[in-house]
Each structure stands twice: as structure tokens, then as C-alpha cells.
Amino acid sequence: MKKLTSIDEFTAMHTQLVADARGDIPTIVISAGTCGRASGANALIRAAEKELLQKNLTDRIRLRITGCHGFCAMEPSVLVEPGRTFYPRISPDDMVTIIDATARGTIAAELLYVDPETGKTIEQQDELPFFKKQLRTIMGRNEKVDPIRIHDYIGNGGYLPLAKALSRRDPKFVLEEIIASGLRGRGGAGFPTGQKWTLFAAQRNSGAKYIICNADEGDPGAYMDRSVLEGNPHSILEGMLIGAYATGASEGIIYIRTEYPLAIQHLNTALSQARELGVLGENILGTGFSFDIGIVKGAGAFVCGEETALIASIEGRMGEPRQRPPFPIAKGLNGKPTMINNVETWANIPIIIDAGARAFAAIGTEKSSGTKIFSLVGKIRNTGLVEIPMGMTINEVVRNIGGGSARKGKIKAIQTGGPSGGCIPSSLFDLPIDYDSLAKVGSIMGSGGMIVMDDSTCMVDVAKYFMNFLQDESCGKCFTCRKGTQRLHEILEDITCGKGLPEHLTLLEELAQTVKDTTMCGLGQTAANPVLSTLKYFREEYERHIDDKRCDAFVCKQLTGAPCQAACPVDTEAWRYVAMIEKGDYEEAYRVIRSANPFPAVSARVCDRKCESRCSLGTSGGEAVAIRALKRFVTDRVKPSTYKPVLAKKKRQRVAVVGAGPAGITAAHCLSLRGYGVTVFEAEDRPGGMLTCSLPAYRLPRDVVEKEIKTLLNRRIKMEFGRVLGKDMTVQDLLAGRYDAVFLAFGAHESMRLDLRHEDVRGVFPSIEFLKAFNMRGEELARGHVGVIGGGNSAVDAARVALRQKDVTSVSLFYRRTREEMPAYEEEIDAALEEGVRIETLISPVKIRVRQEEIEAAVREGVELETLVSPVKIHSRKGRLVDIECIRNRLGDVDATGRRKPLPIPGSEFRVRLDTLIVAVGEKPKSEFLASMGLDIDKSGRIRVNAKTLETSLRGVFAGGDLVTGPNTVIDAVAAGKKAAESIDRYLQKKPLAKPATPKLPSVYVEPAQAGESEDKAGARAATPSLAPAERMKNYREVEMALPETAARTESRRCLRCDLAFTEKKSADGSVRSVGEGARHG
Amino acid sequence: MVNLTINGVPVSVEKGTTVLEAARYLGFPIPTLCHKEGLSPYGACRLCVVEIGEAPRTRLVSSCTYPVEEGLFVRTASERVVKARRIIIELLLASCPQSKTIQDIASAHSVRRQRFRQEHEDCILCGLCVRMCKEQMMAGAIGFRGRGRSRSLGTPFDVKSDVCRLCGGCMEVCPACQARCTYNEPEKAICGACANLSPPCIEKEPFHDMMCYMTPCVACEIKK
DSSP, X not given: OOOOOSHHHHHHHHHHHHHHOOTTSOEEEEEOSHHHHHTTHHHHHHHHHHHHHHTTOTTTSEEEEESOOSOGGGOSOEEEETTTEEEOSOOHXXXXXXXXXXXXXXXXXXXXXXXXXXXXXXXXXXXXXXXXXXXXXXXXXXXXXXXXXXXXXXXXXXXXXXXXXXXXXXXXXHHXXXXXXXXXXXXXXXXXXXXXXXXXXXXXXXXXXXXXXEEOOOOTTOOHHHHHHHHOHHHHHXXXXXXXXXXXXXXXXEEEETTOHHHHHHHHHHHHHHHHHTSSBSSGGGSSOOBEEEEEEEOOOGGGGSXXXXXXXXXXXXXXXXXXXXXXXXXXXXXXXXXXXXXXXXXXXXXXXXXXXXXXXXXXXXXXXXXXXXEEEESBSSOEEEEEETTOBHHIIIIIITOSBSSSOOEEEEEESXXXXXXXXXXXXXXXXXXXHHHHTTOOOTTSEEEEEETTSOHHHHHHHHHHHHHHHSOSOSHHHHHHHHHHHHHHHHHHTTOOOTHHHHHHHHHHHHHHHHOSXXXXXXXXXXXXXXXHHOHHHHHIIIIIOOOTTSOOHHHHSSHHHHHOTTOOOHHHHHHHHHHTOHHHHHHHHHXXXXXXXXXXXXXXXXXXXXXXXXXXXXXXXOHHHHHHHHHHHSOGGGSOOOOOOOOSOEEEEEOOSHHHHHHHHHHHHTTOEEEEEESXXXXXXXXXXXXXXXXXXXXXXXXXHHHHOOTTEEEEETOOBTTTBOHHHHHHTTOSEEEEOOOOOEEOOOOOTTTTSBTEEEHHHHHHHHHXXXXXXXXXXXXXXXXXXXXXXXXXXXHHSTTEEEEEEEOSSOGGGOOSOHHHHHHHHHHTOEEEEEEEEEEEEEOSSOOOOOSOOEXXXXXXXXXXXXXXXXXXXXXXXXXXEEEEEEOTTSSEEEEEOTTOOEEEEOSEEEEOXXXXXXOHHHHHTTOOBOTTSOBOOOTTTOBOSSTTEEEOTHHHHSSOOHHHHHHHHHHHHHHHHHXXXXXXXXXXXXXXXXXXXXXXXXXXXSOOSSOOOOOOOBOOGGGGTTSOOOSXXXXXXXXXXXXXXXXXXXXXXXXXXXXXXXXXXXXXXXXHHO | OEEEEETTEEEEEOTTOBHHHXXXXXXXXXXXXXXXXXXXXXXXXXXXXXXXXXTTSOEEEETTTOBOOTXXXXXXXXXXXXXXXXXXXXXXXXXXXXXXXXXXXXXXXXXXXOOSOOOOOSOOOOOHHHHIIIIISSOOOOEEESOGGGOEEESGGGSOOTTOOOOOHHHHHOOSOSOOOOTTOTTTOSSOTTTOSSOHHHHTSSOTTOOOOOXXXXXXXXXX
């Protein structure tokens, strides 16, 4: 390399490089930063080189090995220029395909990126949702430049800004440009760079003057600086050169952590190349300006990112901050003026000089100009480095660029700024990302970490994680930082282990505030932010850990125990009966189930299986144990009499239960066992509530319900049918009469309305009315073409029941969102589709039309499903339904329920001819009359109760089930019944109503299975046998069947036995010892 | 001279004076633990925090390390200062309840309980001994190592230092519990004078270049 001795020589060289560039030659660009290499980019490079050599294509196709392109989730990725075709997750074999296609001038279509949202392939990198909304002024250069070739950098306009600055021979010009650009420090605090430079430039007569590039990037989950250092080291050198020229610095230092070996390697290469070419060192480009840069490797202490600690570290002392003032600008390294800027700040300098301050200031917001790189990580689909103009909202970054949650979880917060930052809840996602807005909500921009958290993240655990990080990374000099972070961690640890006390929250707040107030450096002053911000926005999660001893994210092990058990609303030790099945002791398995749940056979059929959704096998990437199918296996073969409930001595008090559904019957049963006389008042002529009147027989056979309820009744329970609260009696009558307490559990039996005209004409039915008519009285109300509106279980039930009625020709289900958002159980939707229900999504009804004459029998048989549809109108003629008018929707932004809101597409209205319309858009309790009895009712007709005790606003009156929660699952109703029985018992025994909470941990040690006997190699989840669709047409036979014994035994062996971390083999004295301590580490 | 206002009282002090010195000059009491005249200010214990600046943009700084500035407003006992100081005292009590110095400070600030898990540590890493050893004894036998939770105090590699003259200065200044001495484990001892039954002061009498701060000194007791 010939040394350049003048600016003219340099510009000539640049011109030559541009002329030689030949942009038309196809170039394969391989993203090979550290992350790319970790996921296999090295193998791609070898494969590409080999293929190009073997096929003799080296003249026709170029290869460029570059730094990180930013889309980490799709690494290793390849970009083919000039068409900018993007190939994600490429294997070495795919590389051959790509080279073949490129040589032919075509595209390897099968390897293109598929948009998970639309299912369409996207060819051009810039069209990818991830890249589309970004503004990649810094990151975008990574893919154009081979970091170890200075000519690549110069060919792309590199060092031209330096030449421009030098040729002006006026350092003031640079200073003015930087001030005018409004650039603020990218390290986190956002101090105006121009101001810093001006202060530094004013330091004179000091001998040496240092500028430092702070490349000590240490936030967990943040790596944007690394990608710039690795992918474009010359841009940082150039930034520092320009900075040195503008401020008169004599020496530059890059302080970089040893953990970045590739970055150090590239920097060293860049430094020696720059020196060789004459753009660094003595007499740069013959202008007389001299400046050199050295590298200092840090040992990886987080605190060394703080400027005074960094300087101490460079000087060879312990990395400890010191009191400012004096500021490093006046007295820094070796006592000389020192200016420290972050990697990204330096990388921005050539861009500003090149494009001009005004162009730079035009990007972003008024007070935060330019772009910022964020490393978007956590529970998000598109992880990667994202460069956006400042002022973009969090929502845009998370939803549009990040693509939303990685799993089906609901995103609840983002954490910005690393350990010094805070958590921002999803309710504030409209916030523009700039220095001041983030600071206002208690977080900071930081160096650009952005960790996305969803409902499987425990915010207390997050705070604990950062405190653990900081108690190790605090330098330890300030007592309040060292001891404060330790104590904060200790308290958080107590809370996550179930030892939290209510007063801990005040203590946390006071201590966090003290740490923030009284520490010396930036690390300490921001160390409490993770605690303060989670306390501010997620206090209820802390309270849940402390008051209820529960961790709803199932993260805190000591509060979760075995996840299946913790997930169960009635605390069934699911792991235990699964283990009993494995041992072949089915009777004991039944007793385990029954002791927690009075409705085993019903639950075995219709439970929503919260246990399975939390099964460790499922959450760790496999398929959850089929717990409900195992329960069905047990309940089908064991007699209910196997479990003998213990009856306590009779007490004199009596309790009235209103409603004989699962909640009411459970409460009556449990109260009777505790010795109370109970009278159950039921409006219908038989017990069961929703179990009999709404759930279809093919899911839950009638005899199962009847038998199960029978086993729960005894001589202390008196049933009174046909008695309606509000008509035949009031709550006050009951309390004034023979009863000492009342439990209200009469459910939610009123269908919600669409609020369209003609909704009351013949042919339109609320789903509850339709299901009740059939289930209770055997009336078949549906005929001809049937439409069902709604997406919940009752909509799918109605659709499947309608399909079984004899005059029905087709059934279509219309839903306003997409199938993913349907609240109905997945397997029910599948079954409905199998049976022929047509589901139309993203559709809303807008109009209902009605007519008199019969519509001819439809040609097509079967039910259909339409989603993203909303009804807009119902048309009728002479009092009978004709058709409904629907409108198509598209999904907009996420609403308060965490689902994307359906937005109608104007002009997309269409009509559907229907003979029957079933409206299943939700139910609510019929409870208006309760207000006159003095009960507190909310807008949706639900009774307000104390969630912990189920006590209503009236003394002695309790309420639970759907009446309190709105339409909900059977198992939640059973849980409410149990809780009510507990509360009523405590009320009647004059004890405090709320029971002190304890974590629900496994109680018994059960020997684990010996491995190797009949191990199911595949480990696949047992498929539940069911009737073939043809066999279930037009009848009500039970669809789901029990597992055969061998399948059940094999399935039970798949259990990971999470309980074993909490129990220990019986010791000699026969006691079971909990090994909580061991579990914390296990 | 630099003019500033402390608790509303204007004062004019020499450039380079710390806020602590200025406040004490005026007679305002500020508790300190890691500060000692004759040793360089360090700012580790944070007990001496004061509030500087004008509302609403005020902040707390350690007065022992903060140099006076022209026009500075200082409050040495504002609500914010007192609140922070009390938490610091609680933290100190939670770590080193047996230290008389800390108990006295707690008592002076009427802190009567601490709400953290009780520990019994013998060091609060105030660094007085390190500075004593280095600045007054010119030895530099001890120093800090590690960071964060694992920061501790000792000689290099925990071997008795060659430059240690067993002067006992480190123990004399220790506010925690005078337990820098590890009694009968002389190899690990920072000083070990008390366990050393033949200290230089006995062996080489008269031992004029030995400075001893220990009261009572084991060796001297034996000598009697």
C-alpha cells in the first residue's frame, strides 16, 4: 500500500475505486459478525469459496464477508447484490443453491424469507418488515464494507468526510457542524456532543490532550457497539480523527473489552491499514495534522464504562469512579484534559460531516436528532439490531419491526437502558423513543438495549436479575451502592421465595431511593431504576408474590413448585396422579384427583387444562403431558366410591346456596363435609347449571354429569328446584330465615346482543337460548343455513350443536378477528372444522335482513368458518330473518385485551343468506335485581366481591363463579365453590376471612420411575382417540374417548416430575421433608 | 476565596476546601465514618451527604469529597439528607452492629432499629486503614481487591506483607470493630501485632523507628 501524501492523492484514489467498483457484478454478502459466526457463517464462507472455485465462478460472482447485518433471528443470512435478495438462515448446502441461482441470474425462491404474518415470501431485504421501517445510516454500511479492507471503506465514501474537514483547514467548522447537528451522546446520558467538544477544545496549554472511544459495552443483552466495531471499524477511527482535528487532541485511545476479540482484531487491522495509507499517524494526508490511536483492553468490569473508572483503568489503577468535579474534560487521563465518547457517537461524526449538520438534524426529533441503534431482544419474534430515527414510538419498534411476541404471549413491558434503565409497561408503548421521553417515564435511553418482556416474564425476577448483576458489578467503593444493591437483591430474593412481607415494599422503595440519591457515580445513581420502575408499574406483581405467594409468570420456583399443580385453580397435584398412573395405582390416582376436585369426570372432559399449558415439558420446547387425557383414563376406570370424603360433626348453622351449577354444588358439598346444613336453590328443574344447559352432550354426556353430582350430594344437602332468586325470595329473606350465610352462584345466563336492528326477529337466537332449548327441552331451533357469530366456546358449541340438528344444511361461523385470536379451545375449533363448520374470520355483521318465505334447501352440506368478519346489519322480511350483512375487518393495533383490534374495511360489506342466526358474542349474569337487595354490581352485571374471600358488599353473603367473573371455565367455577366454602366456614366460625397464603408446593414424595423399562423413544404426546367425523354426524355420541391403558402408562412416563425438586424421600421417622433450599438451585 | 451558602449562612473559604470542611468550620455537624483529618478524602461511607443546588434541581453529594464552588447552596440537614442518612445508618447497623462508632452515630440520629437481615461483618470497606497505611505510614501494605459483593481488604495474595511494620495504624483508625486484627492467624493477619508474642518493640529495645498506635498493646502489656 502506497502512503498517500496529499488530499488530492486521496480523492484521486477514491475516484479510481468508485470507477473500478463494477456494481453490476453479482456479489454474495455474508453476514459474519460474532453472532453470524456463532450461528454458522464460517461454514457458509467456506462453502461459498469452495463452490466459486470449483465452478470457476470467481470472475462472475464476488464474495464479500462483512460484519453483522442486524437481523439476528435470521442468522446466518446472506444478501445477494445488486438485487438485494435476502436469504435467511442459510445452511452450507443452501449456499450452493444460492450460488447456482445467482450464476443463472435467478433467485433461489425456496430459500427466501417468509413473512410469518401473511405467509408470503419476500425477496428484497428492504421490503422485509424488519428492515422496512428502519433508517440504517450506520448499520446499513456494515453490509457494504468488508471490515478488513480499507479500500472497501474508501470506495464507499469512507475518509472523504475527513478529507473534507482537513481541506477546510478550519477546526471551528467541524465544531460548528457538530453543534448544529444536535447530536447527543449515544452512551446513554445524552449530553450534547457539540457542547462537550467545545469545552474540550477550549482546554489549552495542558500539553497532552486525549480523546477516548468508550467501547466498554457491558449491558446484558446489548451489543450494538460490537457490531459497529466489528463491521465498520474505520468509521470509528474516522470519527475520532475528525474529533481530534476539531478539538486539538494529541492522542486517541479505544478502550474496548477483551470479550470482543473479533472487534479488537478488526480494529487492529484497521489501525495498521490506516497508518500504512497515511490517514492516521504523522502528517496525515500531507496536511501537517498528526494524530494516532491506540487500543487499551479492559478486563470486563461493567463499572469501567463509567468515565472516571475507565480512566482509572487505563492508568492501570483499580476501576473505581471518583468524585466529579473535576470533570475529565479538565482533568482526566494522567491529569490531562480527556474527552470520552461512545462508539456510536464517534460513528455518527463522519455521517454528519458528510451529509451536513442540517440533514442530520432533520432526522429524529427536535431535541434528539439522528438515529439510534437498539438491540431488540427478549420475547420478540425478530430479534436483532434495529436502527431507527429518534422519536419512533415503542409500539412501532415492537410490533412493526420486532413483529410482536415470539410465542403467543402478551407483551407487557420493555426494558431499556440495561441495568441502569427501567421497565416501560405496554400501556406506555405510544411513547416516542428519545432521551427525554424515556427519562420522563423512569427509564433511560442507555446505550440501546431493548429487552422485550411478555407474560412469561416475572417483573420481580427481572428486578432481582439486575440487582444480582449490579451487586457483582458495583465497584464497591460507595457503601450505599455496594451494600444497597446487595440488600435490594436480598429483599427481592425473599419476595421471590415466598418470604416477602408487605412492609418489604416500603423498605425497597426507601432503600432504592437512597441508593439513587447517595451514590457517587452513574452506576450507583441509576442502579435502583430496575427496582423503582418495576415497583411503579408492576406493583401488583410484587403484591401477588407477597400477599398470595404466587408468581403468575411461573418463574419464581419457590412459589411455583410443580407448574401443573400451581396452574390448577383447585390445586390438583397433577404430577402426583400422573406418577400414580405410572405405578399402575389407578385408585390412588383417583383419590389424588378427587381430594382436590369434586368434579373429576366432568373435568376430565371439559377442563381447559391450565396444567398442560404450563407443563415444563411443553414450555421447554416439547409437547406437554396429556394430563387431561390421563385424568379421563383414571376416571373412566375407577369407581367414585374409591374416595371416601370425611364428614365433620354436624354444626347447627345453615347455608343457602343459590344456583346448582359447578360452583354452587361444589360449595354445598364442601360445606356439608364441614358439618353445615345446606339448601341449594335452583331455577331450572335439574342440577348442573351450564354443565347441563350449555355444554353439548357430545362433549359432556348427560349421565356423567348426573352421576358426578349425585356422588356430591348427601343428607345434609337439600335441593329445591324451580326456585328463582328475585322472584321467589330475596337475599334478605334467606338471611332473615333459616340461613346464617348465603352463597350466590347462579351463573351468567344472559346472552350479549349485537345491538343491530331486527335482532329479535324469528330465526335469530342468542346462543344460550338456542343451547338451552335443545339441552333442556330437546327443541331443535336451527334449520337451513345457519350462521353463528362469535369466537368463543359457546359459539363453537352452538355451531356444532346446530350441525347435528336434522333440518340444518350448513353452518358458518363468523368471527371478527383471525383464528389465532379465537378464545375457543383449539381442539374444539379443529373438531368443528372436521365436522364441516365453515369459519370466516375478520368479519363483523352489520345488518340483519328478514323475510317470510323459506329459503330453498342449500346445496352444500356442512358448516363453514369465516373469520375477520363483523356483522353490520340483519335483514328481515315480515318478521323472519332473510340475511345478514357483514363487513370484513383487518387487524389493527393491540387493544387493552392484548389482542389486535379488528378494524372494518370500508366498502367490504357482503351479504350472507341465512335461515338461522345464532348470536354467541358472550354472556353476562342476569343480575339487575340484585342491586335492589343491596349488592354491588358492575357495568357488565357482575357482582363485585373481595377476590380473596368472595365476600360481597353484604355481610354474610358470598358470590362466585360466572356471576362474579363473567363466562368462565368449569374448573374456575369449582375453584370458586371451594373458596366460598372456606370463606363461609371461616365467617361462621368467626375467624378472619382471608386465609394467610402459602405457596402451593408438592406435599408428598413419590418415587420416580426407573428409566429404561419401556421408554417411549419418540417421546411424542399421546393422541386422544376420538370418533371419526362421519360417525358423529347428526348424533350426540361423545366425541373424545379414553386412552387405552398402555398409552396412558407410556404417557405418564413422559412427565418430568418437577415435584421432585421440592420433596425428599421419607426419612426413617416417616416424615416428609421439604427441600426448598435444594430447589432454589435445582 | 470562594463564596457559598451553607444552611442559609454565607461563608467565604479558600479554594480547594471541601464542603465538609466549610460546614464544620461554621459548626454544622455532619456525621462521617470514612473521613479522617490527615488522610485524603475518599467518599466511601456516604454518611456525610449534603444537598446541593437550588430547588427543584438539587442533588446529594458526599461533602467530604466535594470541593466548594462559587455561589453553591448547601443544606446539611434537609429532609432528603436526613432520610438518606437514616437508611445508611440502618444499613451500617445491619452489617456491623457491634461497632461502637456506628452505634454512637445511630444513637445520635435516633435510629433505633434496622429492617434488614442482621449480619455480623467486621468491615465496612471505608478504606481508612488503606489510606492510613499508604499516606501516613508510607507502607502501602494493604489495599482493596475484587469488586461489588466480593470486594475485600487485605495484603497482596493474603500473605503477610514485607512492607508492613506492624504499626497497628490500620486498627487504630478502624471504625467498624477494631477487628482488622485476626488474632491467632498471623499469616492471614493484616497486622497481627497482638498475636505476635515477640513483636519488634520487645525484641529490639529501644525500637525507635517503630510507631505503635495500639492501646492497649499486647506487647506492651507483656513487657510490663
